[in-house]
Amino acid sequence: MSSLPVLRVSRAKGRSVFVIAGSACFVVISLVITYDGLSSHSFGLWALLFSIVGPIGVIVFGFFGVLGVRMMGRPALVVDDQGIWDNTSGLSIGFIPWEQALGFRPVSFTTAGVTNDYIAVIWADAQWPWDHMGWRARWMNRVNQKAAGVPTGPISADLLRVTGEQAALVLLAQRRTRCPELPEAPGMPSTQGVGLEL
Helix, strand or coil, X not given: CCCCXXXXXXXXXXXXXXXXXXXXXXXXXXXXXXXXXXXXXXXXXXXXXXXXXXXXXXXXXXXXXXXXXXXXXXXXXXXXXCEEEECCCCCCCCEEECCCEEEEEXXXXXXXXEEEEEEEEEECCCCHHHHHCCHHHHHHHHHHHHHHCCCCCCEECCCCCCCHHHHHHHHHHHHHHHCCCXXXXXXXXXXXXXXXXX
């Protein structure tokens, strides 16, 4: 047991509000598209397309909006002597014990022109995260792996106040300080001089 206090990391509120507001705007646009498609007097290709795309937009953007609202009330990360409670995105698996996280590596992925800043967890057992994530996280992880090659159960730095590179170093320093006896992945960088706060 280390003498370090529990580290609670809140999310950048401005970015979170932007994501929720953006989702709400796209839901409204999708509702308008749906209405146009369903109220059209012609049954052409555009009416059919609007009638299909509109409801899909409502579901997808509504899902991300609800997810954003749910996450806003919780800390993004909680780090203690047992491990990390990750609540940074829909890809999060929840609790990550230090024994499973052998290291951390910053990674970025660009999808549809948007770059996402992640921290890849180097897992002791590659199957462990799949066995411990909920259905929603499992579905989102599969979709993101197929679409962009995103690693399993990453920690998102998009809504943190620091970059993925800075957060990866702090998490590595936290692990080394809290559990110095645990083995780690080869090639992890030095954390000398790295603070233990995010």
